[in-house]
Amino acid sequence: MDPEPGSRARQLLPTLCLICHCTLHRxxxxxxxxxxxxxxLDSVCGKCGEETLEPGVDICSRCRLDPPNFDSCFAPLAYRPPVDKLITNFKFHADFASGYALSRILAGSLAQRWRGDKCPDLLLPVPLHESRLRQRGFNQALEIAKVLASEHKTPLCARGLRKLRPTPPQTGMQGARERGANIRASFGLERTAEFRKARRVALVDDVVTTMSTVMELASELKQAGVEKVEVCCLARAVL
Ligand SMILES: [Zn+2]
Ligand SMILES: [Zn+2]
Known part of the structure; x- marks a missing residue:
């Protein structure tokens, strides 16, 4: 999913809409x-990015009581049909057209947030463990981050974060405590030169559900001296 030649080819060739299958020149x-x-997602909490049902409320009651350790989490879309299917096709069936389309939507949605000097210094894709990477052949978070890097001219550090041990899916865990224990100390930081300079980073992932992965990474990053950690993902899911 190299966005440069890929998008040039897409400009020239007609393609089909992934949902209604009409012919497109986009x-x-x-x-x-x-x-x-x-x-x-229109009305969301400014911290955790979950949909809030009380309009006009900036921060949800859960985040007011127990704020997450990252600065914000942003997703333009809810993990509901047809977005769930598009992401499944991307992740598990290597459907890069779905991944690219949703990544472009995320990049477009970030334009307002990242305007002027609000752009993060560095994009860090959430890593996969080597065994998962071998199985899948690509890291979906890196593919998304490549599109954000290209659209926003932001540096990307593909190897800044490492998954040190495989962990069972967070969504299969019962409570926050079990999820925290599952993920704790499972990541390592590779402090490259560009990483050491970064004050504000954006963690990039496909879907955020339980927040335990991004919370663990944010705590590692903050301990390493990063001032601001924002999370951005294609879609926000709730358990
Ligand atoms: Zn369509
Ligand atoms: Zn919240």
Whole structure:
């Protein structure tokens, strides 16, 4: 999913909308109507990025009581049909057209947040353990981060974070305590030169559900002296 030659080719060649299969001449494979009909998150908590049902409330009651250790989590879309299917196709069936389209939507949604000097110094994709990477052949978070790096001209550090041991999926865990224990000390930081200079970083992932992965990474990053950790992902899911 190299965005440079890929997007040039997409500009020249007609493609099909991933949802309604109409013919398109866009740089990514979703038509305007299907894109407008996606489950956009409008009213969200400014901290955890979850949909808030109380309009006009900036921070949800859970984050007010127990704020997460990252600065913000942003997702433009809810992990609901058809976004869940597009992400599953991307992750488990190497459907890069789905991954690229959703990554472009995320990049577009970040334009306002990242305008002027608000752009992070460095993008850090959430890593996969080597065994998972071998199985899948690619890290979906890195593919998303590549599109953000290209669209926002932001440096990307592909090897800044390492998954040291494989862990069972967080969504299979019962409570926050079990999820925390599952993920604790499972990541390592590789302090490259660009990493050492970064004050504000953005963690990039495909879906954030339980927040335990990004909380663990944010605590490692903050201990290493990073001032601001924002999380951005394609879609936000709730358990
Ligand atoms: Zn369509
Ligand atoms: Zn919240």
């Amino acid at each position: 740089t990514y494979s979703l038509c305007g109507d299907c894109e407008a009909d996606l489950p956009w």
